[in-house]
Amino acid sequence: MVAVFSLFICFYSNTSFSQEHEPNHAAEAQGEAKHGEEGDFDVTGFILDHVKDHHSWHLWGHTSIPLPVIIKTDKGFETFSSAKLSNEHHEPVIYNGNYPYKLIEGKIRIMNADGAVDEEASKKVFDISITKNVVSLFLTVILLILIFTSVANAYKKRGVKSAPKGFQSFIEPIILFVRDEVAKPYLGHQYTRYMPFLLTIFFFIWINNLLGLVPFFPGGANLSGNIAFTLALALFTFVIVNVNGKKDYWKHIFWMPGLPTLMKIFLMPIELLGVFIKPISLTIRLFANITAGHILVMSLISLIFIFKSVAASAMAVPFTVFISVIELLVGFLQAFIFAMLSALYIGMAIEEHHDQHEDIPVI
């Protein structure tokens, strides 16, 4: 529902307000006089700019942190600062490394001598830069390690018998929630083996979702709404499911018991497809939910600029607060659903005996 609503707003604003604009920075649109003469505001560009990944971390106005670029071409690896890809007016310029590089719509492209993009050569660029999302990723990793090693130390220091205190008492119920509501119902007695994975994936997604809701520096990256990130997590589930899959699991895919032979042959490709659809559904669910939330919040804030009136904030700000609170819930819910479905898929794969056929719930 959130996704549909935000897409509607997105399309609506797209058709109404951005006919004759190139996508340019929101900051540029309002800040620089030479661009902002028309006074119109490119909402789609502004929102998509936020949702996408960047080679630098924009802080405010014209201030942004340049991040290292790491690319591999047929001439090997190359590292330079992303500051070299833009001039003092924050316009993309050509940087002459092994090739002449330029940022075109956020991607690093190789330019020809005549100033056009060399499509053939650009395909060979393999970009593993430390982008905004990667920095956010590292921050999350550090944050999680700090939080949970301190909680683990609290257990060591305070002993097992005493009640949890402080931050420990905030984390423990969530850990117990993951154990009792996610792991135990779907994995049965084998749950301890998969607890580290489920806990890590739950807290990783949740912390990222929460950081994404923070509008300023350490937060604000749309990492858990990035399809590469969600795909990486779903791939872990995929690998764990298929590596741990028991005989029954494979038998159910390739030779469904209790059915006529013709039906078995017919079901084989469908079941095999299901193996891949499960992680894809995990990927898209998390990506779409979080991105939709970001788009929605940005759209509501953009209303102020669309109506070009401070009065619009009387409506836009309460709505934004409302949606942000809902996004807090969605952030938790999506982390829970990702962990729960992972547990469910693992549980179905490691099940030894099967008297009944459960349906896979689609959430």
Next chain:
Amino acid sequence: MLLEINPLVLPDPGLLIWSTLAFLILLFVLGKFAWKPIMKAIGEREKGINDAIASAEKVKAEMAQLQSDNEKLLAQAREERTQILNEAKAIKDKMISEAKEQAKAEAAKIMAETQQAIENQKMAAVVDLKNQVGNLVIEVSEKVLRRELSNKAQQETYIKELANDIKLN
């Protein structure tokens, strides 16, 4: 065309690699330094709590057992007391009735003996009386027979005299 899809839904290989790496590191570090001790601690605490509850239940059951034993003992003691009292009462009653019986028998015996004695005395007295009366009759008859011939009038006076003399008792 597949390549013309929105870059938003096209996974960026760089971020994919970094995400995978970051998750692996996180899984390893947290698994070793966080989840293992935390889950162990939580598990131990839960076990401790369960043990405490189980032992409390056990103690409670023991207490209940003890109490029921006590009550049973008390009931038994009460029963025994009643029984003893009843027995004592029965013995008392028996003793009293026996004593009564005995006394009655004794009294009867004494009465019988007394009566016997009275009877004996009476018999002796009667025999004695009979003997005395016999003797008197003989005496009187003798005297009457001796005086019969001399005087009739005198005789009659004499008989009267004798008769007056015989005062029984």
